Amino acid sequence: MVKKSFFFLTLAILIAYYIYIxxxxxxxEPWKIMLLDAVMRTPSHLAQFAEMLGLNHFVDxxxxxxxxxxxxxxxxxxxxxxxxxFNNIPVRIYVPxxxxxxxxxxxxxxxxxxxxFGSNAFPACDFLSRWTANRLDAVVVSTNYRLAPKYHFPVQFEDVYTALKWFLHPEVLKSYGVDPGRVGISGESAGGNLAAAVTQQLLEDPDIKSKPKIQSLIYPALQNFDTDSPSYRENSHFPILSKSVMVRLWSEYFTTDRSLEKAMLSNQHIPLESSHLFKFVNWSSLLPEKFKKGHVYKKPTYSSSELTKKYPGxxxxxxSPLLADDSKLRGLPPTYVITCQYDVLRDDGLMYVTRLKNxxxxxxxxxxxxxxxxxxxxLHVKIGYRTANQYISWLQENL
Structure with a gap:
């Protein structure tokens, strides 16, 4: 009996140690966040272990x-x-x-x-799309796209753009009873990256007559040039998305060659001849003062052009929609941007807000x-529900 009690006590302590951060x-609701993080960390650790043993790619x-x-x-x-x-791209459609x-x-x-990762069949994505359709009395098209590491940039962009163009065709909008003057584009995280990118692309597409009325970017990833902004520094080990994981995902977007990931982690992946582009992502001039918090901007350490020649993406x-010239930004529709305090991608959204306003x-x-x-x-966490509710409310008023 004593041995069993000691065993279960030890096990409970180990579990608590694993969960607590x-x-x-x-x-x-910190314990909910800790549990969520532990649930997400576990398959990640198993995937990393399998990759270390040479059994399977981390993403697979x-x-x-x-x-x-x-x-x-x-x-x-x-x-x-x-x-x-939609033109061979899988989509899930929600109609009230x-x-x-x-x-x-x-x-x-x-x-x-x-x-x-992910798909339009992921429970959170399905629930949010369903809720949006019902609350707004709107037709919601939730798209899939081919994923890395099997497919690399620009395949993901092209898949999303293909499905979007199909949806925006006048006959397709008519078939779903959608007002061509009240169509919006929205995306979360990497989906926010793709939403920003395709919205910019639509401005230059003469074939698209129905331009989006709004765009909504939910904690988007918008640039890969600088992985040493204040938000990357402050939240490098914060739950859900660490700096190392985000950099790995950026790298996988372009290649399975881990040398790019290594260069991005040390912020040494952009060549000198592309230095003029850093003005578009210079957080020292684009972040509001309260987000700089005494951080000192480090001038980029330039690399050779080898990586960008191999991976021009x-x-x-x-x-990286933040690389768009100001002239390209001026025609964009009204925009909603969500950023989170404890997010490595926070500064991407903040910089885009500044550039759009300017x-x-x-x-x-x-x-x-x-x-x-x-x-x-x-959405079962209070702050998640509140944030989603604010998002729906903005769409209700602006779309």
């Missing part, structure tokens, strides 16, 4: 674990849900069941997952104190 005082293992969570297209009393394809009084809004949604505005774009910036990356994926 120190969190700032302003993080709500993670996709295996995540695939068990996918949900089928299930209609409910309020929303009809179906899977189909109540009889429309007029043409409906339309929202094109892009899931996150670092260009490597590093310099492509479709991969270019005359109407921007609503919702910075969530005490929040972390992926907050809206956890």
């Amino acid at each position: 120190p969190l700032p005082d302003n993080v709500e 293992s993670m996709m295996f674990f995540l695939s068990f969570q996918d949900v089928p297209p299930t209609s409910d009393e309020n929303v009809s849900v179906t899977d189909t394809t 069941k109540r009889k429309p009084e007029s043409l409906r809004r339309g929202l094109f949604y892009i899931h996150g997952g670092g260009w490597c 590093l310099l492509d505005v479709r991969a 270019s005359g774009v109407r921007v609503t910036h919702n910075h969530i104190e005490g929040a972390f990356h992926g907050t809206m994926s956890f």
